Structures are given as C-alpha cells and as structure tokens.
Amino acid sequence: MNAVLTLYRTTIGKKVAMAISGAVYVGWVLFHMLGNLNFHLGPQVLNDYAHKLQDLAPVVWGGRALLLAALVVHVYSAFSLIAHNQKARRTGYQGPMRSQQTNAAAKSMRYGGVALLLFILWHIADLTLGVLGPLHGLVNFYEGAEHGFIRGEVYHDMLLSFGSPISLAIYVGAVAALSLHLFHGVWSAVQTLGFDQASTATLWRSIAAFIAGLVLVGNLSFPLAGFAYALSGVQSQDVITGHGVKYYNARPIAPSSPS
Amino acid sequence: MKVTLRVWRQAGAGGSGSFKDYPVEVVPEMSFLEVLDVINDELVAKAEEPIAFEHDCREGICGSCGAMVNGRAHGPGDQSTLCQVHMRQFSDGDLIVVEPWRAEAFPVIKDLVVDRASLDRIIQAGGYISVRTGSAPDANALPIGKPLADLAFDYAACIGCGACVAACPNASASLFTAAKASQLNLLPQGQVERTSRAIALVETMDAEGFGSCTNHGECAAICPKGIPLKAIAQLNRDLVRARVVGSPSKDPS
Numbered sequence: 001m002n003a004v005l006t007l008y009r010t011t012i013g014k015k016v017a018m019a020i021s022g023a024v025y026v027g028w029v030l031f032h033m034l035g036n037l038n039f040h041l042g043p044q045v046l047n048d049y050a051h052k053l054q055d056l057a058p059v060v061w062g063g064r065a066l067l068l069a070a071l072v073v074h075v076y077s078a079f080s081l082i083a084h085n086q087k088a089r090r091t092g093y094q095g096p097m098r099s100q101q102t103n104a105a106a107k108s109m110r111y112g113g114v115a116l117l118l119f120i121l122w123h124i125a126d127l128t129l130g131v132l133g134p135l136h137g138l139v140n141f142y143e144g145a146e147h148g149f150i151r152g153e154v155y156h157d158m159l160l161s162f163g164s165p166i167s168l169a170i171y172v173g174a175v176a177a178l179s180l181h182l183f184h185g186v187w188s189a190v191q192t193l194g195f196d197q198a199s200t201a202t203l204w205r206s207i208a209a210f211i212a213g214l215v216l217v218g219n220l221s222f223p224l225a226g227f228a229y230a231l232s233g234v235q236s237q238d239v240i241t242g243h244g245v246k247y248y249n250a251r252p253i254a255p256s257s258p259s
Numbered sequence: 260m261k262v263t264l265r266v267w268r269q270a271g272a273g274g275s276g277s278f279k280d281y282p283v284e285v286v287p288e289m290s291f292l293e294v295l296d297v298i299n300d301e302l303v304a305k306a307e308e309p310i311a312f313e314h315d316c317r318e319g320i321c322g323s324c325g326a327m328v329n330g331r332a333h334g335p336g337d338q339s340t341l342c343q344v345h346m347r348q349f350s351d352g353d354l355i356v357v358e359p360w361r362a363e364a365f366p367v368i369k370d371l372v373v374d375r376a377s378l379d380r381i382i383q384a385g386g387y388i389s390v391r392t393g394s395a396p397d398a399n400a401l402p403i404g405k406p407l408a409d410l411a412f413d414y415a416a417c418i419g420c421g422a423c424v425a426a427c428p429n430a431s432a433s434l435f436t437a438a439k440a441s442q443l444n445l446l447p448q449g450q451v452e453r454t455s456r457a458i459a460l461v462e463t464m465d466a467e468g469f470g471s472c473t474n475h476g477e478c479a480a481i482c483p484k485g486i487p488l489k490a491i492a493q494l495n496r497d498l499v500r501a502r503v504v505g506s507p508s509k510d511p512s
Contacts, residue, residue, distance in 0.1 A: 007502035010461050011471035012495055081471050085429035088363055088470030094267070095278065095356040098330035102428070102475035109473065188474040191488070194496025201489060 011084060012192070014077040019189035021070035021077075026186060028067060029178065029215055039222040043155035050154040075117065082110055105184035112181045119174040126161055127154075136164040142230035162226030171223040179216035186211050260285055260351040264298065266310055267358045272368050278356070287347035291334060292317060292324060294346065311370040317342045319483065322418030325425070326371045327358040332422035332481040340420060340483045360421050362430035363468045375421050377467040378435060382419075385459035386439040388448050401447055414442040416484040423478035423486075429470030434478035436464045437494035438486050444497050454501035461498050 007013035035053070038046040053060065099107075126132045130149030137145055142163025149157055161167045186208035195204070261284055269276025281298045289297075292314050299309035315323035324341040328334030334344040349355060359367050364377040403411075417438035424432050440460050443449030449456070465471075472491055479488040 003502050003505070007499065010498065011465050012461055012498050013502070015471060016495070016499055081473075084465075085431070085470035085473070088430035088468055089361055090363055091361055093327060093330070093358060093361050095265070095327065095358045096330035097327070099428075099475070099477060100331065100426070101477050101480035106473065106475045107428075184474070191474050191492050192472075192495055194492045194494075194499065 011081060014081050015192045017073050018077045018081075019192040021074040022185050022189050024066065024070040025074070026182065026211065028063075029182075029219075030211075033215060033218045036222055037218060039155070039158060040225065046155045046158075047153065051152065054152075071117075071120075075113075078110065078113055103184070105180045106188075108180060109184055112177045115177045116174065116181060119170070119177070122170060123174075126167065127157055130157065132167070133160070136160050136167060138164070139166065140164045140230070141227070143233060158222065159226050159230055162223045163230030165227075168223055168227050172220065175216060175219040175223070178219070179212045182215055183208055183212035260287065260346065260349075262294075262346070262349055262351070262353045262355055264294065265354060265356045266298075266370070268310070268370055269359075269367050270308075270369065272366055272374075276367070276370075278358075285346045287345065289346045290317070290342055291328070291344040291346075292342050311368075311372045313372050314342060319343045320418060322420040325360065325420045325422055327356075327360065327425060329356050332360075332426040333420070333483055338483055338485045340418075343483075360425035362424050364430065364432070365421060365424060373421070375419070377469070378419050378421060378432065380467060381432065381436055381460055381463045382439055384463035385452065385456035386443070388443055388452060390448065403446060407445055411442050411445040414438040414445070414486060414490055417442070417482075417486055418484060420483060422481050422483060424469060426477040426481045427470065427472075428475055428477065429473055431472050431478075432464050432467070432469040433472035433491045433494070434482065434486055434488070436460050437490035440497060441490050441493045444493070453497065454505070457494065457497040457501040461494070 008017060035049060036046075038049045122132075130151060133148035137148065140160070140163045142159045144156055145160055145163055147156070147160075149160060162171070187205055190204045190208070261282065264281045264283060265278045266281060267276055268279045283294060283298055283301075285294050285297070292312070295310055295312055302309045312326065313323045315321040317324075319340040319342060322340075325333055326341055328341065328344065333339055333341045335348045336344055357371065359365075359371045360373045360375075362373075365373040365375055368374050415438075417435060419435065421435070423434040424430055427433075440456055443456065444453050474488070474491075476488050479486060
C-alpha cells in the first residue's frame with residue numbers, strides 16, 4: 001500500500017492510476033454496450049435482461065461502487081496532472097507553435113473528459129433515476145411519451161429518451177466524444193503501463209482504433225434505431241410482468257423492425 | 260536570397276522580451292547559425308547588442324544549439340539540430356520566427372539562450388552506474404545480445420538538447436529522462452541501480468517542474484536523434500516495477 005502511495009506521488013504514478021481506472025471503464029463500456037445491444041432483439045429480451053441484472057443486486061451495487069471509485073481516481077488524477085502540466089509552461093510560445101504528430105483525440109482528452117463526466121450525470125438522471133421525463137415530453141416522436149418514465153420498462157424508457165431529438169443529440173454527441181476519448185485513451189494507457197514495445201506499437205494503435213470504432217458503431221446503433229422506431233410509430237399495450245409491477249410495454253409495429 | 264529573421268530578444272533572465280525583425284541577405288548554402296553570425300556581425304558593427312544563442316560543435320552532435328523556428332523545434336528537417344538547418348530549406352522572402360525553448364524548467368537567460376541545468380540535475384540524480392574502477396575489463400567478459408545493445412545505444416544517442424521539452428504541449432522531459440534511464444537500465448551494468456535510478460530520475464523530473472507525458476508524441480517527432488516514444492513506456496514500466504515489485508538487489512533508495 002505504501003509502495004502504491006509513493007508511486008502515486010509521481011506524475012507517472014498518477015498516469016498509471018488513470019490507465020487502470022480508465023481500463024475499468026473500457027471494460028464497463030463494452031459490457032454496457034453488449035447488454036444494450038439487446039435493444040435490437042425487442043422489448044421482451046431487453047426487459048428480461050435488465051430484470052435479470054437487477055436481480056443480482058450485490059453485483060450491481062458492487063459494480064457501481066467500483067465504477068464510482070474508478071471515476072474519482074480518474075478525475076482527481078486528471079485534474080492533478082493538468083494543474084501540474086499547466087505550471088510546467090506558464091509563459092507559452094509567443095510566436096507560432098506547430099504540432100507535428102499529435103491528433104484531435106489527444107488534444108481533446110481533457111475537454112472530452114469533462115463532457116463525458118457531465119454526460120454520465122445526465123445519463124444517470126435520464127435512464128437510471130428517470131427524472132427527465134418532463135424534458136422528454138417537450139418534443140417527442142414516441143407515441144408512448146405521455147406515460148413518462150416507468151421504472152423497469154427499459155425498452156419503453158429508451159424509446160422515450162431516444163424519441164426526443166434533444167436527448168438523441170446528446171447521446172450521439174456523447175458517444176462520439178467517448179469514441180474519441182478511447183481512441184487516444186486506450187493506446188495511451190497501454191503506453192503508460194509500459195506494454196508498448198517496438199514489435200507491438202502498431203498492434204496497440206490498431207486495437208485502440210478498433211475499440212473506439214466498436215464503441216462508436218455499437219453505441220450509436222440503439223439511439224438511432226430507437227429514434228427510427230419512434231418516428232415510424234410504435235404500438236403500446238399494458239402488460240403485467242412476472243416482477244409484480246405494472247409495466248408499460250411498447251413494441252414496434254412493423255414485424256421487420258427488431259432484427 | 261533575402262529572408263527576414265524575427266528573433267526573440269530578451270536582455271536578461273526574468274525580464275520581458277519581444278520579437279525584433281532582422282532582414283538579411285543569405286545564400287542557400289548557409290547554415291542557420293551562420294545566418295545568426297552574419298546578423299551579429301552587422302549588429303556589432305552598429306554597436307548594438309548581438310543575438311545571444313548557444314552553439315558548440317555545429318555538426319549536430321553536441322546538443323548545445325536549438326530554438327523554436329517557425330513553431331518547430333530545431334526548425335525544418337527530420338532528425339536535425341538547428342545547426343544542421345540550411346537556408347536552402349527556406350524560400351526567398353521568407354519570414355522566419357526564432358524563439359527560445361519555453362518551459363518553467365528552462366528559464367530564459369538571454370535572447371535564445373535558456374538554462375537547461377534542470378536536465379543535468381536529472382542525470383545527477385541517477386543517470387550513472389557505480390563501477391569498480393581500475394583497468395578496463397575484457398571486452399568479451401560480459402556478453403550482451405545485439406538487439407539489446409542496439410536499443411541501449413539508440414537511447415544513449417540523446418544529446419540533451421531539450422527539444423523534446425520545448426515541443427511537448429506539457430513541457431515534459433519524459434523522453435529525455437526515459438532515454439537517460441533506459442540506456443543504462445537495459446544493460447547488465449545498469450541493473451544494480453535500476454530501481455533506484457528509475458525512482459530518482461522520475462522524482463527529480465517532477466521536482467524540476469517538467470510536465471507529465473500525455474502521449475502526444477511531439478517529442479519523438481522532432482527528436483534530432485530519433486529517440487522513439489517507446490522509451491517512455493520502458494521508463495514507466497521500470498518505475499512501476501521499482502515501486503510495486505521492488506528491487507531484487509539491495510540497492511540504497
């Protein structure tokens with residue numbers, strides 16, 4: 001423990017902490033995406049999946065605790081390093097300064113990070129706490145929007161959120177920001193943890209690009225599909241599920257829509 | 260051909276400075292430092308203060324010269340120091356902006372000269388090996404594999420010019436520190452102090468006020484000696500191993 005704290009005192013130690021806490025989030029993002037891809041299999045599959053997950057309360061709360069801890073470490077280390085780095089060049093270049101190598105992903109890490117932090121709060125308010133119903137009611141193409149957020153009716157809640165153009169825009173923007181953050185972050189973490197070698201440098205770059213691409217395509221698929229379903233109009237009916245709660249179940253009309 | 264050098268002039272440490280334009284007649288074969296020499300001759304003839312700039316070998320191996328030229332450390336050209344830049348790399352009528360390295364750890368002393376003693380202090384902290392002195396050991400007594408020897412030699416090519424710090428958006432000396440650590444950490448002679456070296460170099464780098472690495476790769480892109488970014492990965496790995504795994508040998512740290 002002492003060794004870890006001594007390591008954390010150095011800038012490299014803080015970077016290692018960011019790499020590890022970031023890796024926790026990469027794992028979470030991929031898991032979260034895989035779970036949400038059930039959206040494409042229709043309301044029954046998605047809701048059943050969500051309820052099964054909720055039944056594993058210790059796992060859910062353990063996961064949340066881990067994610068919160070990783071978030072605190074990641075954000076605190078980031079701000080600490082940014083402050084340190086800003087002190088390293090108080091007087092900047094007065095003439096031109098042309099970058100040779102860096103890319104938009106690397107340059108936008110801190111801004112993208114803040115944007116993602118705000119998005120996490122929005123996302124929890126939207127689909128975990130379900131307190132954004134009134135906002136989603138303003139402009140919404142989803143027929144069932146009038147019912148508002150219904151806890152446990154995951155498919156309905158997602159349609160409610162994605163049926164709102166405002167909400168959809170936020171999701172699309174956040175997924176793009178996340179993908180950009182991962183494009184630099186995954187590779188950067190590998191470099192920070194010292195795995196990058198001459199023989200594997202391009203391999204890790206490719207893996208980072210692949211993960212960023214996967215997260216972009218996968219996570220854009222259900223908001224866009226949801227918006228398309230909402231536009232095409234979906235039928236809804238009340239159903240009682242085995243969980244003893246009255247759920248509102250919405251399903252697309254077209255037999256072709258869930259693929 | 261005729262070019263105009265817009266040079267940062269600063270009377271002394273801690274003071275303020277500004278750019279001043281110097282139109283000058285040059286020939287394409289002139290090196291960048293020779294152009295500064297010509298301007299200085301004219302300034303001295305007019306009893307004005309010449310432009311202060313560091314230089315020594317003028318053949319790209321000593322690490323003395325260096326400045327930000329049109330926003331690129333050491334000017335145009337790959338793996339080149341400022342003295343190896345020639346006027347043929349510019350066009351007639353060009354405006355060339357020349358500015359000293361900028362970093363808190365590199366305070367400007369005068370004009371284009373910055374104090375890079377902070378790099379020396381990083382070396383002092385552990386960029387050496389402790390050996391028994393005496394007659395030279397037999398050359399073949401300690402076999403070292405060719406790939407490892409080559410890699411260590413690549414890192415040893417660092418001339419400490421400070422361009423990596425100058426080009427880094429965070430003014431980080433990670434590439435320099437990594438090269439200085441790894442040139443020894445990869446070889447058998449460097450193993451005894453491997454862990455204490457990694458810790459001492461990194462902690463000194465932080466204490467000197469250099470920034471941290473955010474993997475932009477600017478340093479490796481402009482390094483006159485082509486030191487690759489993976490040097491930093493090696494340093495990170497050595498530091499983590501030093502702190503978390505500890506040292507198999509009993510080195511004082």
